[in-house]
Amino acid sequence: VTPDWIALDWGTTRLRAWAMSAGGEVLDQAASDAGMGTLGRDGYEPALLALIGGWLGDAPVDVVACGMAGAREGWAEAGYDAVPCRPAAGSPVRPETRDPRLRVHILPGLSQADPPDVMRGEEVQIAGYLAQNPRFDGVICLPGTHTKWAHVSAGEVVSFATAMTGDLFAALAGHTVLRHSLAGEGWSDAAFDEALGDGLARPERLAMRLFSIRAAGLLGAPDPGAARATASGLLIGAELAATKPYWLGQALAVVGADTLARLYARALNAQGATVHVARADELTRAGLFAAWQTLKGTP
Amino acid sequence: VTPDWIALDWGTTRLRAWAMSAGGEVLDQAASDAGMGTLGRDGYEPALLALIGGWLGDAPVDVVACGMAGAREGWAEAGYDAVPCRPAAGSPVRPETRDPRLRVHILPGLSQADPPDVMRGEEVQIAGYLAQNPRFDGVICLPGTHTKWAHVSAGEVVSFATAMTGDLFAALAGHTVLRHSLAGEGWSDAAFDEALGDGLARPERLAMRLFSIRAAGLLGAPDPGAARATASGLLIGAELAATKPYWLGQALAVVGADTLARLYARALNAQGATVHVARADELTRAGLFAAWQTLKGTP
Numbered sequence: 001v002t003p004d005w006i007a008l009d010w011g012t013t014r015l016r017a018w019a020m021s022a023g024g025e026v027l028d029q030a031a032s033d034a035g036m037g038t039l040g041r042d043g044y045e046p047a048l049l050a051l052i053g054g055w056l057g058d059a060p061v062d063v064v065a066c067g068m069a070g071a072r073e074g075w076a077e078a079g080y081d082a083v084p085c086r087p088a089a090g091s092p093v094r095p096e097t098r099d100p101r102l103r104v105h106i107l108p109g110l111s112q113a114d115p116p117d118v119m120r121g122e123e124v125q126i127a128g129y130l131a132q133n134p135r136f137d138g139v140i141c142l143p144g145t146h147t148k149w150a151h152v153s154a155g156e157v158v159s160f161a162t163a164m165t166g167d168l169f170a171a172l173a174g175h176t177v178l179r180h181s182l183a184g185e186g187w188s189d190a191a192f193d194e195a196l197g198d199g200l201a202r203p204e205r206l207a208m209r210l211f212s213i214r215a216a217g218l219l220g221a222p223d224p225g226a227a228r229a230t231a232s233g234l235l236i237g238a239e240l241a242a243t244k245p246y247w248l249g250q251a252l253a254v255v256g257a258d259t260l261a262r263l264y265a266r267a268l269n270a271q272g273a274t275v276h277v278a279r280a281d282e283l284t285r286a287g288l289f290a291a292w293q294t295l296k297g298t299p
Numbered sequence: 300v301t302p303d304w305i306a307l308d309w310g311t312t313r314l315r316a317w318a319m320s321a322g323g324e325v326l327d328q329a330a331s332d333a334g335m336g337t338l339g340r341d342g343y344e345p346a347l348l349a350l351i352g353g354w355l356g357d358a359p360v361d362v363v364a365c366g367m368a369g370a371r372e373g374w375a376e377a378g379y380d381a382v383p384c385r386p387a388a389g390s391p392v393r394p395e396t397r398d399p400r401l402r403v404h405i406l407p408g409l410s411q412a413d414p415p416d417v418m419r420g421e422e423v424q425i426a427g428y429l430a431q432n433p434r435f436d437g438v439i440c441l442p443g444t445h446t447k448w449a450h451v452s453a454g455e456v457v458s459f460a461t462a463m464t465g466d467l468f469a470a471l472a473g474h475t476v477l478r479h480s481l482a483g484e485g486w487s488d489a490a491f492d493e494a495l496g497d498g499l500a501r502p503e504r505l506a507m508r509l510f511s512i513r514a515a516g517l518l519g520a521p522d523p524g525a526a527r528a529t530a531s532g533l534l535i536g537a538e539l540a541a542t543k544p545y546w547l548g549q550a551l552a553v554v555g556a557d558t559l560a561r562l563y564a565r566a567l568n569a570q571g572a573t574v575h576v577a578r579a580d581e582l583t584r585a586g587l588f589a590a591w592q593t594l595k596g597t598p
Contacts, residue, residue: 072517080518115507116515146476146510162514163506164476171470177445177463204502204540207462208414211445215461216415218371219379241503 001027003055005062007288008048010069010106011121012037015047019055024289028055036068036075044075045097048104056101063104064092064292066284067121070106080111080118084156087123087130088291107291110157117162122148125255128286129278130155138251141268142280143260145170147239149246161246163239166260172231178210181217186225189266192233196267199237209234236267247273256280300326302354304361306587307347309368309405310420311336314346318354323588327354335367335374343374344396347403355400362403363391363591365583366420369405379410379417383455386422386429387590406590409456416461421447424554427585428577429454437550440567441579442559444469446538448545460545462538465559471530477509480516485524488565491532495566498536508533535566546572555579 003019010016013035019028034047048063055061066088070078076095092105109120122142129140130152142148145166151158173182198209213227240247247268253276254265265275302318309315312334318327333346347362354360365387369377375394380386391404408419421441428439429451441447444465450457472481497508512526539546546567552575553564564574 111514111518113518115511116518117511118514118517161507162510164510164513165506167475168467168471168506168509171474172467175470175474176466202541203505204537206502206505206541207464207467207534207538208460208541210467211461211463212415214463215410215417218417219410219412219415235506238503239506242501242505242507 001055002057003027003061005064005292006052006055007285007292008063008065008067008069009121009124009284009288010065010067010075011035012068015051017048017052018285019052020285020289020292024286026285036071036073039075041075044069044095045099045102048102049099056099058101060101060103062292062295063102064288064295065104065106066124066288066291070108071120074106075104076106078106078108080109080120083110083112083160084158085110086127086155087150087157088127088287089294092291092295105291105295107288110160112160115161117160119148119150119160119162122150122255123157124287124291125280125283126150126152126157126287127290128283128288129253129255131286131290132278132283136251136253138253139246140253140255141247141264142255143264144256147264149243151246161243163242165235165239169232169235172210173228177214178227178231181213181222181224181227182231184224184228186223186228188223188226188229191226191229192263192266193270195230195233196237196240196270197233199234200241200271201237203238203241206234206238232263233267236263240267240271247271252276253278255283300354301356302326302360304363304591305351305354306584306591307362307364307366307368308420308423308583308587309364309366309374310334311367314350316347316351317584318351319584319588319591323585325584335370335372338374340374343368343394344398344401347401348398355398357400359400359402361591361594362401363587363594364403364405365423365587369407370419373405374403375405377405377407379408379419382409382411382459383457384409385426385454386456387426387586388593391590391594404590404594406587409459411459414460416459418447418449418459418461421449421554422456423586423590424579424582425449425451425456425586426589427582427587428552428554430585430589431577431582435550435552437552438545439552439554440546440563441554442563443555446563448542450545460542462541464534464538468531468534471509472527476513477526477530480512480521480523480526481530483523483527485522485527487522487525487528490525490528491562491565492569494529494532495536495539495569498533499540499570500536502537502540505533505537531562532566535562539566539570546570551575552577554582
């Protein structure tokens, strides 16, 4: 294939690329482990060429990227656009390349002054959601290591909030007294639902309920499945208590089709919220396509 | 010295020993890094002899131990006494030793069925506090990696609760996006007090306020001292919200003279609670002394 342009999602651990047509269709795709976390500044261009060199012809091609490649420690710092603003619509940064065929554009993230918050990558999924649903007015939840909640209105992100719930869960499971209790892949929906309700109603008890998981394991038959579901429910329950102004009575979209996104949808449904679940990959490409069209001057 | 008996606090990371007189005075002391976490079952006796061999004469001597040496993966499992009960007053376990001069007694911990909870080591400090204050009726708070709150009445532990606040802080500082923000040793009392109040009033916002620390660092001048104090205040604030039934209007003792115990005392004072601060080491020895007297039949 010879794409009209190339879309990149360059995260901390993964680099994903799509060869795209001028109409926004996917012609080919590729991925590697050359995440921002593994690269020095001189490593980006070689990592990119190793992945998508086969897509390049003789002519220069636009490469539109989002994610951590635009962080301060990334390929080139792309900065942040301050909300309220249209997402993924600010001026990209253009890192220099040795290969003259690469015209790389890295999109800026979003920032919020008060309370202080940032996002980098998710704003492209929000832009993709708005490209598909231009009249959407409500809240978009993007579950992940750092789950984002974005108030969207009139095509702009009005405000947003981040909960580092997934990061906390991973640290608990890997580096605390709960590391044995939370090992394995087992799961119990009943334990999740119970803990979710308790986390919502009594979020202050988090550090105590978590220790109880360990104590229950010492005193009785340990059930790693119930333990994982309980810890997850407690954490997401507290997050839903904090984000109630974001989801209560709002039009609500959850981005993602993975286990975590399904958990958030289940939790929100249990609170009576109606959730529209959208596919993250598709939104990333739709958002990058919208940004490429803006770059080309073809809205 | 030739002690009348030997007191041991055998924790996960440290082994501490005191050569004691029959009247409870300290004749000598020693410590090593031979914590339970570093030892297989056959490693305990050699580690003990390496530390206190010089105190042994020809006659057998009682060695009274508390802590993780009595855990399932320790020297010999000492079990748990179920509350309500007198602390550190149950039957010790007697591990076999090759050296006939060692008569080792490892004290049991405490357990609670509902909500499930355990302690191992802190119950000896509680026993020590009760030995010094036999009429105490109130709550003893023992700050640590896993902070314990114990309701004490008529010489018994009636109920208790554990908050894994310190474990959470260490995991946040070591293994999450906050690891750079929380590096260093700086501190701000003002940031701690502000975050404490917010953590108490809005504990559900923990995972969002924590991410804000990182975002503030990215958007402005990072202040690791304020960041550490803020994270600590948020976590302890949530713990105080959960433990309000333990400290509100109760006679209250905080055990410890280290930085963490001072933080808890500061936080409780800010809530209008009057706190009696007690020295942990002294209480450990007093509790082991009481246990040794019981073993000897001399109350």
